[in-house]
Amino acid sequence: MGQLTSGERQLGVVVLVVLAIIGIAMAAGGRFDPIGIHGVLVLVYSLALLYVLFSQAFGPEPDASRFASYYDDPIKVGIGLTLVWAVFGMFIGVWAAAQLAWPSLNFDMAWSSFGRIRPAHTTGVIFGFGGNALIATSFHVVQRTSRARLADQFSPWFVIFGYNLFCLIAVSGYFMGVTQSKEYAEAEWYADLLLVVVWVTYFFLYVRTLARRKEPHIYVANWYFMAFIIVVAILHIINNLAVPISLTHAKSYTIWAGVQDAMVQWWYGHNAVAFFLTAGFLGMLYYYLPIRAQRPIFSYRLSILSFWGITFFYMWAGSHHLHYTAMPLWVQNLGMTFSVMLLVPSWASAGNALLTLNGAWHRVRDDATLRFIMMAAFFYGLSTFEGSFLAIRPVNSLSHYTDWTVGHVHAGALGWVAMITFGAMYTLVPSLWKRQRMYSSALVEVHFWLALIGTLIYVFAMWNSGIIQGLMWRTYSPDDTLVYSFVDTLLAMYPYYMARAFGGLLFLIGAIVAAYNVWMTVRFVPGVVDATADKPLAADAHDDATPAPAE
Amino acid sequence: MSELLHRKLERTAVGFMLAIVAAASVGGIVEIAPLFTIPETVEDAPDMRLYTPLEVAGRNIYVREGCYACHSQMIRTLRDEVERYGPYSLAVESKYDHPMLWGSKRTGPDLARIGGKYSDLWHVAHLMNPRDVVPESNMPSYRWLATNELDRSSLSQHLSALRAVGVPYTDDMIANAAADAYGQAMPDSTQSSGVTERYGDETQVSAFDGVKTGVTEMDALVAYLQIVGRLTKAAHDHTNAPQQVSNPEN
Numbered sequence: 001m002g003q004l005t006s007g008e009r010q011l012g013v014v015v016l017v018v019l020a021i022i023g024i025a026m027a028a029g030g031r032f033d034p035i036g037i038h039g040v041l042v043l044v045y046s047l048a049l050l051y052v053l054f055s056q057a058f059g060p061e062p063d064a065s066r067f068a069s070y071y072d073d074p075i076k077v078g079i080g081l082t083l084v085w086a087v088f089g090m091f092i093g094v095w096a097a098a099q100l101a102w103p104s105l106n107f108d109m110a111w112s113s114f115g116r117i118r119p120a121h122t123t124g125v126i127f128g129f130g131g132n133a134l135i136a137t138s139f140h141v142v143q144r145t146s147r148a149r150l151a152d153q154f155s156p157w158f159v160i161f162g163y164n165l166f167c168l169i170a171v172s173g174y175f176m177g178v179t180q181s182k183e184y185a186e187a188e189w190y191a192d193l194l195l196v197v198v199w200v201t202y203f204f205l206y207v208r209t210l211a212r213r214k215e216p217h218i219y220v221a222n223w224y225f226m227a228f229i230i231v232v233a234i235l236h237i238i239n240n241l242a243v244p245i246s247l248t249h250a251k252s253y254t255i256w257a258g259v260q261d262a263m264v265q266w267w268y269g270h271n272a273v274a275f276f277l278t279a280g281f282l283g284m285l286y287y288y289l290p291i292r293a294q295r296p297i298f299s300y301r302l303s304i305l306s307f308w309g310i311t312f313f314y315m316w317a318g319s320h321h322l323h324y325t326a327m328p329l330w331v332q333n334l335g336m337t338f339s340v341m342l343l344v345p346s347w348a349s350a351g352n353a354l355l356t357l358n359g360a361w362h363r364v365r366d367d368a369t370l371r372f373i374m375m376a377a378f379f380y381g382l383s384t385f386e387g388s389f390l391a392i393r394p395v396n397s398l399s400h401y402t403d404w405t406v407g408h409v410h411a412g413a414l415g416w417v418a419m420i421t422f423g424a425m426y427t428l429v430p431s432l433w434k435r436q437r438m439y440s441s442a443l444v445e446v447h448f449w450l451a452l453i454g455t456l457i458y459v460f461a462m463w464n465s466g467i468i469q470g471l472m473w474r475t476y477s478p479d480d481t482l483v484y485s486f487v488d489t490l491l492a493m494y495p496y497y498m499a500r501a502f503g504g505l506l507f508l509i510g511a512i513v514a515a516y517n518v519w520m521t522v523r524f525v526p527g528v529v530d531a532t533a534d535k536p537l538a539a540d541a542h543d544d545a546t547p548a549p550a551e
Numbered sequence: 552m553s554e555l556l557h558r559k560l561e562r563t564a565v566g567f568m569l570a571i572v573a574a575a576s577v578g579g580i581v582e583i584a585p586l587f588t589i590p591e592t593v594e595d596a597p598d599m600r601l602y603t604p605l606e607v608a609g610r611n612i613y614v615r616e617g618c619y620a621c622h623s624q625m626i627r628t629l630r631d632e633v634e635r636y637g638p639y640s641l642a643v644e645s646k647y648d649h650p651m652l653w654g655s656k657r658t659g660p661d662l663a664r665i666g667g668k669y670s671d672l673w674h675v676a677h678l679m680n681p682r683d684v685v686p687e688s689n690m691p692s693y694r695w696l697a698t699n700e701l702d703r704s705s706l707s708q709h710l711s712a713l714r715a716v717g718v719p720y721t722d723d724m725i726a727n728a729a730a731d732a733y734g735q736a737m738p739d740s741t742q743s744s745g746v747t748e749r750y751g752d753e754t755q756v757s758a759f760d761g762v763k764t765g766v767t768e769m770d771a772l773v774a775y776l777q778i779v780g781r782l783t784k785a786a787h788d789h790t791n792a793p794q795q796v797s798n799p800e801n
Binding site: 101115119218231245261263300322327358474 | 553554557558559561564567571574575576577579582586587589592593611614615616618619620623627628629631632634638639640641642644645646647648650651652653655657658659660661681682685687688689690691692695698705708709711712713716717719741751772791793
């Protein structure tokens, strides 16, 4: 934060004081409700940031030389938070998985029961780990591909700290039982409002930075980050429209009911997968893959095809979560049709990524970081195929409500999202901190195998349990009666639940290894002498009268 | 040619974003908007009643504890599901559900027809420790529900908010929400007659948790579980499925 100008510091103080006042109001008004505890959290959070701001930022005005470099401080913080959330979210995931195998592991407490920690896991990994990774890498990518510094120095901090406050309120709320029950949108109305403010700031920061670009064309990675930012805003706002019972209560009721609520929820839910967990991370792939492989992207045309295919088709696919339900059949069929068509742009992306590696396969063999990225593209192809397959109604009749869905999600989340993130991290960290290399390439190698083996154990366990349970539910005896009671099918699940917890544990250990490796890199690896290439173009013309890029 | 067009598009950030909004809007509009306008989407059910305040509170506990993470409330139109759980679910059955709790995963069985299937006592024993009743179960215990006093003071606000999003609660129902919650769990109290007056004679008035000294969260949750799937008989009338027989083995 040392580079903040006095104007930006004052703005920061004003925002934090306003936030502290909101926290006091929430704490006072909601003192008999969980929202009061969140008020205290907001107050403490804003006071802590005020302390940081005051203790660091009474220095002199930053000099103009800052315009000769990219603004990377917020990215460094974002990467740290990414790793913290990774370890937290995955730990909760392993714990939740273990509870399904050994139910006494919740120690008979309310806050630690499965129903409460499950959203803490999903939010911790999707929004905490994934979201911070996306924000940090998008700041990195937009500056490098635009050859321009971030548009201002206040907004990126606002986005990062505001976003993490959202994550904190959401996750702490689930432990207290504050939830809307909408999957992947469980956070209550006040957290949702905060996220809207943060997201709008993020959007304008991104557009203003793009407007300063010194390259005439917007690079592919930014297309995906733009789609991620815009569409997530649309989804978030529409799915979370709700009426709180009062301003001093956490509880709200969604404006959507029944069948319409189901459609809105899964339109949101599936496109959170599409635009949060796919588009954003494809943006990551399109930048860090060519950098790491030192090869240009295989095909520009395939990039265009897959980008617009994903942006258009995905929004139709949500209703495949509702096959054979009370949702009208025409919607189910539309969802199935578009889900199958989605395979084309999805495989165009995966193929484009893997073909980019042609000529660099020896690097894949030697470099565990590039292998992370390659494996991510492979799992992306695998899970998008599986997704289209599971969206076919008769297949879905077997898979739905079973662990097959859980396995499918984790093939994507562990194999694709987490692996591309770690690949990007290992590429980004040395360059961001201007270090010669990662602290230990052996630990990257260890992490790769832990992640891969953990993912495979997890996914195979869930394929087995899901298909077995789906088949048992529909097994008939020769005299036309159901053979298995529900409990019979649950009993068959236990070995797989144990295996799944073990696979998840391996993956968690890998994330801890990564966090350690990054920490040691920042602390102990010697810096590079010459980092002159990594800076914006036309660094001397820094005022706002800079000639606009060719628009 | 189209590639040239795209080369133009990717030179303008604003244009590109508008194109994204346009491309991404179509699917949602086509699939969501007609659900509000096509009358066949939600069936008619003239006998449909509203959740009582106690049931609303119980539903909120169901949401709070994340029961939906392991239990669906949506029986699909598949033979084995209808035979295992009962008549398949109709859209009208969740027309007052804000939010819907159809669920996406069955670590435990579907609950769409759980109402009336077991006794109150069974539910209480099961929630206190599922393994006392089903030794193989991996469901958590919910002992704290039996000792947590139910907060009835805000129930009027809950009903008002539900009315604001479209559930037809009357002024009378909203004004008497706290009293009705008390009366439904206190069969011998003076307040209990008001519940059946406002919500129908078939409303179950019972000391759900078996204790008549106070209204607990256990009362509320069991009251909710006993009404799930019974707000209307439409599913039994509209579908050809056989009436469900109680079978504690399932």
